[in-house]
Amino acid sequence: MLSGIAESPLASRHAALGARMIPFAGWNLPVEYTGLLAEHKATRQAAGLFDISHMGQIHALGAGALPALESLLANDAAKLKDGEGHYTFFLNDQGGVIDDLFLYRISAQDFLLVVNASRHREVLQILKPKETPQVHFSGEPGTTVGMALQGPKAASILQKVLRVDGTKIPPRNHLTSFEMESGQVWIARTGYTGEDGFELFSDLKTGPRIWDRLLEAGKAEGLLPCGLGSRDSLRTEAGFPLNGQDLSPSISPVEAGLAFFVDISRPRPFPGRSVVEPQKKGNLSRICVGLKGQPGQPPPRHDYPVFQNGKQIGIITSGVPSPTLGHGIALALITTPPPACGQEVEFEVRGRKVPAKVSHRKFLQNK
Amino acid sequence: MNTPNDLLYAKSHEWLRLEKEQATVGITDHAQSALSDVVFVELPKAGRVVKAGEVIATVESVKAASDIYSPVAGTVVESNTTLSSDPGMINREPYGQGWLFKIQPESPKPNGLLSATDYTATLSS
Numbered sequence: 001m002l003s004g005i006a007e008s009p010l011a012s013r014h015a016a017l018g019a020r021m022i023p024f025a026g027w028n029l030p031v032e033y034t035g036l037l038a039e040h041k042a043t044r045q046a047a048g049l050f051d052i053s054h055m056g057q058i059h060a061l062g063a064g065a066l067p068a069l070e071s072l073l074a075n076d077a078a079k080l081k082d083g084e085g086h087y088t089f090f091l092n093d094q095g096g097v098i099d100d101l102f103l104y105r106i107s108a109q110d111f112l113l114v115v116n117a118s119r120h121r122e123v124l125q126i127l128k129p130k131e132t133p134q135v136h137f138s139g140e141p142g143t144t145v146g147m148a149l150q151g152p153k154a155a156s157i158l159q160k161v162l163r164v165d166g167t168k169i170p171p172r173n174h175l176t177s178f179e180m181e182s183g184q185v186w187i188a189r190t191g192y193t194g195e196d197g198f199e200l201f202s203d204l205k206t207g208p209r210i211w212d213r214l215l216e217a218g219k220a221e222g223l224l225p226c227g228l229g230s231r232d233s234l235r236t237e238a239g240f241p242l243n244g245q246d247l248s249p250s251i252s253p254v255e256a257g258l259a260f261f262v263d264i265s266r267p268r269p270f271p272g273r274s275v276v277e278p279q280k281k282g283n284l285s286r287i288c289v290g291l292k293g294q295p296g297q298p299p300p301r302h303d304y305p306v307f308q309n310g311k312q313i314g315i316i317t318s319g320v321p322s323p324t325l326g327h328g329i330a331l332a333l334i335t336t337p338p339p340a341c342g343q344e345v346e347f348e349v350r351g352r353k354v355p356a357k358v359s360h361r362k363f364l365q366n367k
Numbered sequence: 368m369n370t371p372n373d374l375l376y377a378k379s380h381e382w383l384r385l386e387k388e389q390a391t392v393g394i395t396d397h398a399q400s401a402l403s404d405v406v407f408v409e410l411p412k413a414g415r416v417v418k419a420g421e422v423i424a425t426v427e428s429v430k431a432a433s434d435i436y437s438p439v440a441g442t443v444v445e446s447n448t449t450l451s452s453d454p455g456m457i458n459r460e461p462y463g464q465g466w467l468f469k470i471q472p473e474s475p476k477p478n479g480l481l482s483a484t485d486y487t488a489t490l491s492s
Contacts, residue, residue, distance in 0.1 A: 036428070
């Protein structure tokens with residue numbers, strides 16, 4: 001779509017399920033069906049099914065795919081084996097994040113990039129000039145279906161639908177191709193909720209049928225269709241970043257606490273390397289930490305300032321009242337050295353300072 | 368959406384129930400539905416003097432914090448303290464036990480508020 005707002009290939013399903021729709025990154029998407037809290041709980045205790053068709057699915061094809069990706073991405077694509085995926089970034093020359101994505105190696109000549117809807121066009125604009133007779137990039141917005149099946153019951157629901165045993169489904173961060181509903185689907189054991197789960201990537205004809213099958217098969221297990229509302233609260237509890245809030249062109253992945261996914265052990269240059277390499281070696285002026293609020297206090301939100309001993313030390317990048325924990329949680333970008341875990345800080349809500357404690361970013365310790 | 372006929376409404380989705388000396392204020396069924404599950408409320412203290420249209424309370428769902436505006440000028444008489452332990456009451460009974468605060472209006476005949484019919488019309492436009 002060049003203008004206006006795009007409808008998901010699953011739009012008719014959302015309408016039939018009575019979803020409340022909102023615009024998000026140029027797409028009209030469900031924010032909730034039964035209710036955010038019920039959907040959040042279903043995903044933590046049973047399973048949730050999310051439409052992620054807005055996310056870009058881009059294939060890098062050809063013998064030149066790997067060298068092109070190695071020169072463009074912050075994690076080292078050369079580390080991946082067939083059927084394996086990892087989290088990585090497109091960085092700008094200042095080390096800031098253009099996009100965070102999952103990269104899967106299907107084979108030596110076929111890589112799948114799953115990118116944010118809001119950066120899909122920008123990523124294509126980065127990739128297209130790198131095309132040669134040896135590498136081709138394909139994957140325009142609106143040409144694929146994506147869905148995420150997440151939660152402790154996700155694996156059993158998927159096995160039921162695929163009619164396979166547990167040894168056939170991919171292990172964590174791996175991707176396997178299956179035939180379903182007379183079409184092909186790529187199933188990755190990845191997600192954005194902190195639960196076990198899968199992301200399924202398919203075509204416009206097969207995808208909607210798979211959605212129906214998963215919903216039907218999951219019903220008895222307590223599966224609910226879930227919207228963007230619970231997707232955001234679930235990812236915040238898991239400490240996962242949202243591009244545009246916790247990551248941005250002016251925030252580097254090292255500052256966001258994601259240095260693990262920036263590989264400086266290889267000799268090859270990549271955009272932003274001259275900035276993120278010294279950061280990863282310890283030359284860092286700010287770092288993302290977790291904050292835990294208290295029950296009965298107003299929850300932290302994006303852009304609230306953070307204080308220690310009355311002095312501003314940073315800003316909240318994502319904040320939410322945690323449905324699982326019953327108090328506010330936040331990711332905050334803090335001047336280094338940050339206070340240690342357990343130290344008391346404050347954030348400012350409507351002119352009032354509210355107490356919080358520094359915490360690990362992974363708020364659900366048992367996950 | 369439920370929009371009782373015996374109440375007055377503000378375009379900003381608060382309702383007002385005029386009683387003898389005072390009025391009760393809450394948010395509409397439409398507003399609670401749009402906010403979804405309310406998890407936190409911040410309510411005014413008794414004795415606070417407010418202008419019509421002034422931010423007087425905050426209702427927070429998991430997604431966002433939303434300002435609540437006083438539909439009338441007046442003095443706050445009482446806040447619904449039971450909401451601090453059960454904010455979800457706003458979703459379950461927006462016109463009943465989910466009321467936010469009681470106010471003594473400056474004027475017995477407040478201006479600028481809508482009837483149920485007129486408020487409903489603003490929702491579809």
